[in-house]
Amino acid sequence: MTSTIRRxxxxxxxxxxxxxAALGFAPLSVSAQAPKTGGTVHVVVQPEPPMLMQGLNQNGxxxxxxxxxxxxxxxxxxxxxxxxxxxxSWEISPDAKVYTFKLQEGVKWxxxxxxxxxxxxxxLDKFHREVxxxxxxxxxxxxxxxxxxxxxxxxxTLKQPFGPMITTQEVAxxxxxxxxxxxxxxxxxxxxxxxxxxxxxFKLKEWKKGAYIHLVKNEDYWAKGKPxxxxxxxxxxxxxxxxxxxYETGKVDVLTGGSVDVYDVQRLAKLPNSCMTTKxxxxxxxxAWLTVNIAKGGPLANKQFRQGLMYAxxxxxxxxxxxxxxxxxxxxxxxxxxxxxxxxxxxxxxDVAKAKELIKASGYxxxxxxxxxxxxxxxxxxxAESIKQNFADAGVNVSIETTDVPGWTQKASNGDFDxxxxxxxxxxxxxxxxxxxxxxxxxxxxxxxxNQGAYVNPEVxxxxxxxxxxxxxxxxxxxxxxxxxxxxxxxxxxWLLEMEFPTIYRCNIKNLVTTAIGVNDxxxxxxxx
Amino acid sequence: MNLLQFLSGxxxxxxxxxxxxxxxxxxxxxxxxxxxxxxxxxxxxxxxxVLLEQLRERFGLNEPLLTQLWIYLKGYMTLDLGFSYRQxxxxxxxxxxxxxxxxxxxxxxxxxxxxLGTAMGALAARRAGKWSDSLITALALIFYATxxxxxxxxxxxxxxxxxxxxxxxxxxxxxxxxxxxARALDIGxxxxxxxxxxxxxxxxxxxxxxxxxxxEVAGADFVKTARAKGVSPPRVWxxxxxxxxxxxxxxxxxxxxxxxxxGAVLTETVFAWPGIGRLMFDALVQRDYSVxxxxxxxxxxxxxxxxxxxxxxxxxxxxRIEAGA
Numbered sequence: 001m002t003s004t005i006r007r008x009x010x011x012x013x014x015x016x017x018x019x020x021a022a023l024g025f026a027p028l029s030v031s032a033q034a035p036k037t038g039g040t041v042h043v044v045v046q047p048e049p050p051m052l053m054q055g056l057n058q059n060g061x062x063x064x065x066x067x068x069x070x071x072x073x074x075x076x077x078x079x080x081x082x083x084x085x086x087x088x089s090w091e092i093s094p095d096a097k098v099y100t101f102k103l104q105e106g107v108k109w110x111x112x113x114x115x116x117x118x119x120x121x122x123x124l125d126k127f128h129r130e131v132x133x134x135x136x137x138x139x140x141x142x143x144x145x146x147x148x149x150x151x152x153x154x155x156x157t158l159k160q161p162f163g164p165m166i167t168t169q170e171v172a173x174x175x176x177x178x179x180x181x182x183x184x185x186x187x188x189x190x191x192x193x194x195x196x197x198x199x200x201x202f203k204l205k206e207w208k209k210g211a212y213i214h215l216v217k218n219e220d221y222w223a224k225g226k227p228x229x230x231x232x233x234x235x236x237x238x239x240x241x242x243x244x245x246x247y248e249t250g251k252v253d254v255l256t257g258g259s260v261d262v263y264d265v266q267r268l269a270k271l272p273n274s275c276m277t278t279k280x281x282x283x284x285x286x287x288a289w290l291t292v293n294i295a296k297g298g299p300l301a302n303k304q305f306r307q308g309l310m311y312a313x314x315x316x317x318x319x320x321x322x323x324x325x326x327x328x329x330x331x332x333x334x335x336x337x338x339x340x341x342x343x344x345x346x347x348x349x350x351d352v353a354k355a356k357e358l359i360k361a362s363g364y365x366x367x368x369x370x371x372x373x374x375x376x377x378x379x380x381x382x383x384a385e386s387i388k389q390n391f392a393d394a395g396v397n398v399s400i401e402t403t404d405v406p407g408w409t410q411k412a413s414n415g416d417f418d419x420x421x422x423x424x425x426x427x428x429x430x431x432x433x434x435x436x437x438x439x440x441x442x443x444x445x446x447x448x449x450x451n452q453g454a455y456v457n458p459e460v461x462x463x464x465x466x467x468x469x470x471x472x473x474x475x476x477x478x479x480x481x482x483x484x485x486x487x488x489x490x491x492x493x494x495w496l497l498e499m500e501f502p503t504i505y506r507c508n509i510k511n512l513v514t515t516a517i518g519v520n521d522x523x524x525x526x527x528x529x
Numbered sequence: 530m531n532l533l534q535f536l537s538g539x540x541x542x543x544x545x546x547x548x549x550x551x552x553x554x555x556x557x558x559x560x561x562x563x564x565x566x567x568x569x570x571x572x573x574x575x576x577x578x579v580l581l582e583q584l585r586e587r588f589g590l591n592e593p594l595l596t597q598l599w600i601y602l603k604g605y606m607t608l609d610l611g612f613s614y615r616q617x618x619x620x621x622x623x624x625x626x627x628x629x630x631x632x633x634x635x636x637x638x639x640x641x642x643x644x645l646g647t648a649m650g651a652l653a654a655r656r657a658g659k660w661s662d663s664l665i666t667a668l669a670l671i672f673y674a675t676x677x678x679x680x681x682x683x684x685x686x687x688x689x690x691x692x693x694x695x696x697x698x699x700x701x702x703x704x705x706x707x708x709x710x711a712r713a714l715d716i717g718x719x720x721x722x723x724x725x726x727x728x729x730x731x732x733x734x735x736x737x738x739x740x741x742x743x744x745e746v747a748g749a750d751f752v753k754t755a756r757a758k759g760v761s762p763p764r765v766w767x768x769x770x771x772x773x774x775x776x777x778x779x780x781x782x783x784x785x786x787x788x789x790x791x792g793a794v795l796t797e798t799v800f801a802w803p804g805i806g807r808l809m810f811d812a813l814v815q816r817d818y819s820v821x822x823x824x825x826x827x828x829x830x831x832x833x834x835x836x837x838x839x840x841x842x843x844x845x846x847x848x849r850i851e852a853g854a
Contacts, residue, residue, distance in 0.1 A: 040704055048811065050569060050615045059572040133570075133580045188587050193617050209616070209626060210803030212703045233703050237801040245685045245697045246801075406563025406816045409571035446581050448571050 037228045039528035041509060043254040043519070044243050045213070045234040052204060052213070053193040054175040055127055055182075058134070063172040064256060065213055065234050067520035069110075070175035070198035073101055073120070074166075076516040078282045080339060080428050082166050083515070086115070086176060086199060096161035096471065103152040107222040109178050110197045117148040122179035124156070131187055134173050134432070138165075142469075160469050163476055164429035167339075170283055171521055173427070201227040201524040211236060215523075228527040240377070244268060253509060256519055257281060257501025262324045262379050268504050275507040278326075278500045280518020285335035285433075286499040288423035290371070290387070292492060295415055295443075295454035299364045306491040308358030310348040312394035313387055317350075319497055322383045326502065330495040332484040333434050337498065338426040340467075340480035345488035355394040370401045372420035375408050380421060383496075412448035423499060424449055428516070430480055431468035438483075438492060439464050455492035532844075539840055543833045550829045551605060554822055555598055564590055565615060565816045588614050588818075605826065611819035613812075620823035623808060630700055631804035633716070634723055634796065635789040641728035643782055646735020650778075651771055653736065654743035665736060672733035681726045681799040688722060695721045698801035723800040727793050731785060735778055742774035749773075780839075787835035790828055 045061050054066035073087035082090070087101040107115040125146040128135040139146075142162040149155050158165065168174060176199060181192045196204055199222070202215035213234040217227055235252055237243045244260045246252045247268060257280070260268060269276035292300050292309075299305040315329050334341045369391075373384040384400050391398045398419075403411065411417050427433030436442050439461050442450040460483055467479035503519060505512055508529040512522050566584035585591050589600065604611055610620035653665040689697035696702070696719050707715050746752060747770050755769050756762075790805065797806040805824055812820035 042703065050572075050815070051617055057569070059569075131580070131583065133577045136577070136579065188583070188614075208803070209623065210630075210807055211700055211801075214704075231704070235699070235703060235801075236803075237698050238798045238807065239682075239801070241682050242685060242698050242799055242801060245690050249689055249693070249697055251696065251698065403562065405571075405814055406561065406568045409567050410563040413567065413571070444578060446567070446570075446578055 036510075036527040036529055039229050040231045040233065041229055041254060041523070041526070041528060042233045042235055042252040044237060044246070044252050044256055044259045046237065046243065046256075046259050048210065048236045049213075051193055052196045052207070054172060054196070054198075055123070055177045056131060056188060056193065058132075058172050063517075063520050065215070066175075066196060066198075067171045067200075067517065068202045068215060068232070068523045069196050069200045069204060070171055070177075071200045071521075072169050072171040072174045072176060073103075074169040075521060076167070076170060076283055076428065077514075078279055078516055080167065080282060080516055082169070085169075085171075086120075087169075090166075092166070096163075097158045099156040099158070099165060100149070101154045101156075103154070104222050105152060107199050108220050109180075109199055110203045110218060111178075111181075112220070113178065113180055115176065115178075115199050116151045117154045118151075119176055119179045120154045121146050121148050122183055123177040124154075124174060127177045127182060127187065128174060132174075134427070135168070138162075138168055138432070161471055162431075162469055163473065164431040164468065167428040168432065170428070170517060172517070200521075202232060205231070223524070227524050229523060232523055240264075247504065253506045254512070254519065255504040257503050260504070261377070262322075262326055265324065265326065265502055265504065269502070273507050274504060276502045276504045277513050278502045280503060280513035280515065280520075280522065281501055282337050283428045283516035284425035285337040285428075286423050286425055286501070287330060287333075287335050287495065288421065288497045288499050289330075290419050290494040290496060291412075291417075291422050291453045292494065293415060293418055293420075293453050294456075294492060296418060298367055299362060300369075300418060302362045302364075303490055304358050305362035305364055306494070307348070308355045308362060308364075308394065309391065309396070310355075310491055310494050311351045311358065312355035312390050312396070313494065313496070314350045314390050315496055317386060318383055322379060322386055323497065323499075326500040328498040328500075330498045332488040332495060333438060333493075334430050334480065334484055335426050335498050338428065338430060338434070340430055340473075340477050342477075342481040342484050344481060345484050347488075352393055359394055359396065364396070366395075366397050369396065369398045369418040371398060372401045372403070372408065372411055372417040374421035374423075375402065375404050384421065409448050412452055413446050415445070415452060415454065419494075420452075421496075422448070422452075422493075431464070435464040435468070438487060451492075453492050455490070457486065457490060457492075460486055460490075535844060536837075536841065539837045543837055546833055547826070547830060548602075551602065551822070551826060552598070554825045555601060558816075558818055558821055559594070561816065563816050564588075565818060566590055568814075568816050569615060584614075601822065610823035610826065613817055613820045615815060615817045616820070620819050623820060624805065624823055624827055627803060627805045627808050628790070630802060631793075631797070631806065632789060633720065634727065634802055634804055635793060637720055637724035638727035638731065638793070638796075639782075639785060639789060641724060642731030642735055642785075643778075645728070646732040647739045647775065647778055649732065649736040650739025650741075651743060651766075651774075653740040654747065654770075654774075655766055657740075657744060662740075666740070669733040669736040672729040673737070675729075677726060677730060677795045678799055680729060681722070681796060684722050684726055685799075695719070697722070700803055723793075723796050723802050726800075727796040734781065738781060739774060739778055742777050743770050746770045746774045783835060783839045787832040788828070790831040 045064055047061055049059060049062040049065055051057050052062060052066045052069060054062060054070045071086050073085060074082045075085045077083055086104055086107060088104045089102045091100045103117060109115055129139050142158050144157045144159045146156050178197050181197055182190060201218050201221050203218050205216045206214040215232045217230050221227065237246055240261050243255065244264045247255050268274060292306055294301050319327050319329060328336065331343050331347065332345045371384055371388060374380045388398050388400055412420050425433055437451055438455055439451060440456040443454045444450050463479050463483035467476050470476040470479055503513060510527045511525040512519060514525045515521055565588050566581055569584055570581050589597060612619050613623060616623060649665050653662045656662045685697040688695050699719055701712065701715050701719055705715065752765060752769050755765050794806040794810045796802065797804045798810060808820065809824040
């Protein structure tokens, strides 16, 4: 793409942002009816978050609750297009190296102090640079400087064009942290970690450990007229069946994604005044697969053997029976919901004869292999059982190894497995959420979410590296299409499912899911009739 | 040996037992795979070496194992149960916060099982061989054999969902902000299902023990003598059989009382009851060492304490124990 097109794109982005801001900074799809105000909503969160200070912890349940307390510069719609949040507009320079964010006026922290550009610079350049595992690599590799232009303007200058930059400002990836509370302190020991102070639409009122987290409306919220709801109770109910009964008896109003067993989803969704949506997961796009430990050598290091395994797996069965129809079969490393997805890759359909042929040709001699199951509940155990049977049908000698979550984390982190289930968020851009699983520089001990199979392919490394800094989206698409083709041929992991985690809720709750992260920041716009 | 010597001897043994338990727990927990930093970082889905190092430093996991043990034991000697970096709170505060809910649940289940179990056992023994005995024995067997989680879920479906007479989960109605009597009644309604579920298992134990014990005592010479003297059958059963037969039940009750503080992991989990059992279970899956060790310590201290108390009561009640103490 030429610089002229880049300039045009940049101008268009900026104009869009300004235009949206002029509409009252509520561009995400909301009901056209007059908004209702007031009301209490009871929501399930499971498991209980370890803390609510989102800068220090990005666990799923933490994000779900704290994403309504903290905010970031941008939000994202279901197409992953950036939308105003604490930044009311932004401009990208023609050379795609300078990002200038204009902040909303009159924003206050929950303790009444004003939110300014100093907080943004502190958050992005100091706090997250030190503690945030997602932002740290971005800022250290790509950012030249982050500076305050004036109280309401921040400028980020990159070392080189970095396309994913505009997708990095989601609330869990870059929440704004109050400088006046954290600067100069030991972040992890700061007493304020128990009483999170954000700029978001809700404030923490009470956390009764083991029972509930109570958020109340931020009366000084900067977006006038929002939030509509008065309060949210996040209820902690550890058992999935008990959560389903709690919904049926009216004790809770919202079952967040993954909070009930898959075989309960359709039944609960069909109850009176019950609605369901699979939206709100576009940013995360959870992708499930079997990691193959190539570092162990033997048959696992043989491409033909891995291809044989892929043909052996009845993935349709996994989707339709084990997951009760939730999800979609993936074609490769990038989810169809994520940017730069391409279907133009080698395909694998369930074909036992072909699997046997490839496995035989690979020289496999019946070496015993183990599948390390993911200890996240019954459905994962059943999935392991069904795949074990698939492999046995293709003549592979395989058994299942079970453990608990810390046990799995340790084994997966240290490469102590033959094949293991895993699922990861894609985080909106392959450079952030996909490359990490396939590049050779991310073969590290201690992290179960890197390149744990120790796949090494210099071509793949180069394609991912070039795609991250390619000058425009077309160039990036070309590189990502190529890398998807190479990986689908090599099969460093066996992709199983683009997962879906439906949100089930009372139909009188409107506009609950309006962004690419769903309920994680959705209660700002939600109303209750 | 006088009472003071007896008591100080028992206390010294108790302290040594607790110390041994504390050291054993320390090493047992660390023998399990994974550590709290790894779990916390893993849950975030984006761990890296820097984050892991920061967390390990914060959790004190970088210290040599013996140093960690010394810090832990030193704290316990001053009744400092440590700090949960995962939950950002002192362990003692976490335990004390959960204690009332657990005591309420286990205490209620204890009372239900003791009263219902002994009554059922006494009735069965009194009517041994009749249909009511068979019914009670069968019921006791069912209560004893049925998995707790299944009873818990079925009771939720029947009494909360289908009949709608009690809530299915929780300690109280969240958001209702009841106070005084209204709150007590609300908590009581929430207590019904978990307390009954937890109580059923022990009810079966007490019933079976009471029945067997009463039938054994009923054949004793002093009972035959009482009957021969013309004491009325109800009085024989009440004054001679039941009073003597209840001794093993009291022993069992003493053992159960020692476990009251340990909570009930399964019942608290299925009924979302915010007690110590859940605190312990969560700490286990999160490898939150300090919380886990703290809960273990408090539970074992209660068991040791109740054992000393039982010894003391026996000694006072039965002078023969003095000689062998």
